[in-house]
Amino acid sequence: MADVSRFEELVLPHLDAAYNLARWLARDPHDAEDVVQDACIRALKYVGSLHGTNPRAWFLAIVRNAFYDWLGRNRPAEIVDVDDDTIEATVDQAAVDPQQSAIRSAELRTLSDAMAALPLQFREVLVLRELEDLSYKEIARVADIPVGTVMSRLARARELLRRSPLLRAIGGQFAGSER
Amino acid sequence: MNCAEATTLLSAYADGETGGLQRYSIRRHLRACRAFASRHEELVAQRGQIRAEAQRYSAPPELRARVLATLDAVRASGASRAPARPTNDRWRWLTGGALAGCAATVLAWVVGTAVLDWRAGENLALEAVTSHVRATVGDRLIQVASSDQHTVKPWLSARLDYSPPVRDLANEGFALIGARLDALEQRPVATLVYRYRKHTIDVFVRPEPTPSPSSPLRPVRGFNVARATGSGMNWLAVSDVEPDTLSEFVQRLARPESSP
Numbered sequence: 348m349a350d351v352s353r354f355e356e357l358v359l360p361h362l363d364a365a366y367n368l369a370r371w372l373a374r375d376p377h378d379a380e381d382v383v384q385d386a387c388i389r390a391l392k393y394v395g396s397l398h399g400t401n402p403r404a405w406f407l408a409i410v411r412n413a414f415y416d417w418l419g420r421n422r423p424a425e426i427v428d429v430d431d432d433t434i435e436a437t438v439d440q441a442a443v444d445p446q447q448s449a450i451r452s453a454e455l456r457t458l459s460d461a462m463a464a465l466p467l468q469f470r471e472v473l474v475l476r477e478l479e480d481l482s483y484k485e486i487a488r489v490a491d492i493p494v495g496t497v498m499s500r501l502a503r504a505r506e507l508l509r510r511s512p513l514l515r516a517i518g519g520q521f522a523g524s525e526r
Numbered sequence: 527m528n529c530a531e532a533t534t535l536l537s538a539y540a541d542g543e544t545g546g547l548q549r550y551s552i553r554r555h556l557r558a559c560r561a562f563a564s565r566h567e568e569l570v571a572q573r574g575q576i577r578a579e580a581q582r583y584s585a586p587p588e589l590r591a592r593v594l595a596t597l598d599a600v601r602a603s604g605a606s607r608a609p610a611r612p613t614n615d616r617w618r619w620l621t622g623g624a625l626a627g628c629a630a631t632v633l634a635w636v637v638g639t640a641v642l643d644w645r646a647g648e649n650l651a652l653e654a655v656t657s658h659v660r661a662t663v664g665d666r667l668i669q670v671a672s673s674d675q676h677t678v679k680p681w682l683s684a685r686l687d688y689s690p691p692v693r694d695l696a697n698e699g700f701a702l703i704g705a706r707l708d709a710l711e712q713r714p715v716a717t718l719v720y721r722y723r724k725h726t727i728d729v730f731v732r733p734e735p736t737p738s739p740s741s742p743l744r745p746v747r748g749f750n751v752a753r754a755t756g757s758g759m760n761w762l763a764v765s766d767v768e769p770d771t772l773s774e775f776v777q778r779l780a781r782p783e784s785s786p
Contacts, residue, residue, distance in 0.1 A: 350600075351597050360662065360663055363583075363584045363585050364766075365585070366583055366584065366589065370583040376586070379583070380589050383589060391597075401745055403748030403766065404748065405748075459579070459581040462576070476541065477577055478576075478577075478580060482543070483543045498537065501537050508572065509572060
């Protein structure tokens with residue numbers, strides 16, 4: 348029971364952040380809800396042992412773990428364990444909601460579409476950095492990777508986004524400004 | 527530092543995550559190399575665009591309601607019985623796991639955190655964060671909703687024995703959205719509410735009892751707290767906005783207005 352008040356005090360205020368991360372990782376509102384529900388249960392279970400760390404980063408790490416477990420159960424094919432360097436600057440077309448795309452014309456593609464199309468391990472560091480304002484050290488802890496990898500993945504994510512064909516379609520927001 | 531070396535560090539530099547020596551070398555290279563400088567500008571623009579335009583998703587109300595319902599169920603049933611009427615099967619299954627976990631950790635929690643919390647309870651920053659959380663989770667964040675300082679200021683003055691300076695800094699990205707009356711250290715305090723991008727910032731403003739040194743900001747429970755003294759007031763800002771931004775903002779508020 349005591350954990351409930353502790354959960355309400357420390358974890359619940361970060362529910363939006365949790366959902367935002369899950370939504371960006373899963374790229375689907377319902378799947379994101381499942382992931383966050385699972386994460387809440389885990390957080391409720393372990394919140395008693397939360398001391399001295401940033402509760403938001405702590406909760407986001409749980410959300411991320413819940414997401415990868417969910418991914419393993421539901422879309423195991425998406426777990427690609429490859430070296431960062433071998434990932435080509437491909438855009439995941441599946442990321443762009445076909446229904447939305449049909450409604451929208453190409454020039455209405457947004458920055459969010461381009462970000463959603465980034466490969467998972469780049470998407471997650473970019474969201475943690477730019478939307479959740481976490482430091483490299485916190486991202487390293489949440490994503491369970493060394494700080495050096497956070498740095499290189501973020502650089503790579505920004506480069507991929509810069510060259511994204513989805514953005515080029517709307518006139519190359521970043522890359523094509525001189526053309 | 528050559529251009530290739532500088533380029534690998536550019537992204538970390540833009541995040542303020544490079545060491546002093548690296549930062550110095552990159553700045554030198556920025557002045558020396560036009561191509562590198564324009565690459566840097568592009569990156570800064572990209573970051574700005576992401577922060578301004580990328581979708582930030584909020585938890586849907588149904589999700590929040592389900593979480594709250596589960597908490598109620600766990601609380602009502604104590605740590606040993608099953609929760610009453612969960613909303614769906616999967617949720618019930620998950621809740622069952624949580625209950626077992628709760629039972630195991632209740633004792634540790636009671637002994638461990640009560641002591642910690644009492645000690646930290648003396649802390650003003652913690653109190654401010656608690657007020658901020660209580661206000662944002664509930665729906666009493668704002669009692670007077672206005673971006674007009676001439677509406678907000680009299681509203682506060684009428685309810686307090688002091689009159690805090692109120693300024694809208696929307697043109698600098700910090701839009702005043704209203705105010706409320708809150709309490710710190712058992713005394714009513716003017717609380718200005720600002721919106722920065724999609725973040726909420728609470729600013730607690732009190733008359734300055736003694737000229738206190740403005741303490742450095744510190745994170746409390748995942749929120750950042752920044753303080754400043756100025757214009758005869760103590761200013762304390764709480765938000766999940768980046769520490770540097772929050773600190774600059776609160777110092778900006780504390781600085782007296784230059785023009786009359």
